[in-house]
Amino acid sequence: MSRSRCGPWSFGLQSECRVSAETSEPHIFGMNVPVGSERPLNPGAGIGWNSHKKISDVLLCCKLYISESRNRRALDSIERAARLEPDAVIAKMFPDRAYNRVRYTLVSYVVHDSSGCPVYSPLQRAVVAMAEAAYGAIDLELHSGTHPRLGVVDEIAFHPLARASMDEASWLAKAVAAEIGSQFQVPIFLYGAAHPTEKTVEAIRRELDYFRPNFLGSYWSGWSMPETLPMKPDVGPDRVSPARGVTMIGARAWVSTYNVPILSTDVSVVRRIARAVSERGGGLPTVLTLGLVHGEDSTEITCMLLEPNQVGADRVESLIQVLAAQNGLDVERGYFTDLSPEVIVQSYMNAA
Numbered sequence: 001m002s003r004s005r006c007g008p009w010s011f012g013l014q015s016e017c018r019v020s021a022e023t024s025e026p027h028i029f030g031m032n033v034p035v036g037s038e039r040p041l042n043p044g045a046g047i048g049w050n051s052h053k054k055i056s057d058v059l060l061c062c063k064l065y066i067s068e069s070r071n072r073r074a075l076d077s078i079e080r081a082a083r084l085e086p087d088a089v090i091a092k093m094f095p096d097r098a099y100n101r102v103r104y105t106l107v108s109y110v111v112h113d114s115s116g117c118p119v120y121s122p123l124q125r126a127v128v129a130m131a132e133a134a135y136g137a138i139d140l141e142l143h144s145g146t147h148p149r150l151g152v153v154d155e156i157a158f159h160p161l162a163r164a165s166m167d168e169a170s171w172l173a174k175a176v177a178a179e180i181g182s183q184f185q186v187p188i189f190l191y192g193a194a195h196p197t198e199k200t201v202e203a204i205r206r207e208l209d210y211f212r213p214n215f216l217g218s219y220w221s222g223w224s225m226p227e228t229l230p231m232k233p234d235v236g237p238d239r240v241s242p243a244r245g246v247t248m249i250g251a252r253a254w255v256s257t258y259n260v261p262i263l264s265t266d267v268s269v270v271r272r273i274a275r276a277v278s279e280r281g282g283g284l285p286t287v288l289t290l291g292l293v294h295g296e297d298s299t300e301i302t303c304m305l306l307e308p309n310q311v312g313a314d315r316v317e318s319l320i321q322v323l324a325a326q327n328g329l330d331v332e333r334g335y336f337t338d339l340s341p342e343v344i345v346q347s348y349m350n351a352a
Contacts (some may be wrong), residue, residue: 058112060109065155066104069101078137082104098146101145122308141222141223158249173190177190183239195250258302264331267292284316
């Protein structure tokens with residue numbers, strides 16, 4: 001799908017854009033059986049617009065990162081909001097108590113008009129509803145954890161699955177950004193395919209000092225930046241609410257996340273190892289890393305594998321083990337924090 005075919009990509013996505021059965025039959029897939037989550041989040045069957053639902057092989061995945069994992073009441077509120085759109089499935093929930101951070105992995109279909117342009121996805125309603133619930137339940141000024149963050153809704157990443165294109169992921173990212181920025185008055189920074197120059201989320205984070213702890217050398221606590229941001233957001237106001245922070249929203253190819261626990265409390269050594277493993281530090285290409293405190297008696301190297309089919313988890317873990325041994329540290333077996341795209345798609349299709 002090309003941009004010229006569908007014209008300019010709009011930031012807005014209105015409900016009247018839905019294609020009805022009387023005009024052009026939409027491509028719809030609408031089941032809500034969760035897979036891989038700790039507990040069912042979407043019980044019951046999804047309800048489509050008509051009884052002639054057509055299974056779509058055009059699927060988008062959304063990874064929604066929220067700065068909270070310890071407040072069960074807040075998480076319940078967010079998950080109730082997700083159920084407002086039963087055709088958007090939460091495939092996995094990954095909370096991390098030490099980081100005080102949770103990621104929801106959602107998947108749903110894309111509806112196209114008769115010319116093949118995307119006009120609707122249930123993901124938009126689900127994600128915006130979850131963001132609203134998060135803003136109502138979480139105050140960033142009262143939040144602390146050992147993972148960097150800049151917002152209550154810290155990041156929303158869209159990935160094309162199955163036969164979806166990056167253009168479709170970008171279209172939805174910009175639509176969600178427009179709605180969240182306007183409705184909740186939150187500054188939004190676009191990245192990847194959603195940004196005019198495809199600026200990376202890592203570059204934006206460095207400019208906003210995302211990676212620098214602001215409390216006790218290893219913690220991120222409250223809001224420490226000025227209310228007038230040092231750079232202009234792509235969407236939303238220039239001034240930031242310290243209670244809500246800012247949000248990164250973008251579209252990018254699939255990224256695998258792999259964490260390796262280190263049996264040490266010396267975070268400075270772990271950070272040096274993490275940097276040596278990363279591409280930025282002269283290590284493995286297409287690998288991004290952070291060395292973080294993870295609990296009272298351990299640390300962790302979190303890894304983003306930008307091209308997991310080229311540089312995979314085994315290679316990353318092997319290098320970490322070598323470098324850790326050189327520093328007299330023991331390493332536990334690493335773990336993926338999410339399902340693979342193949343498992344997400346296959347499980348979703350099997351639910352039909």
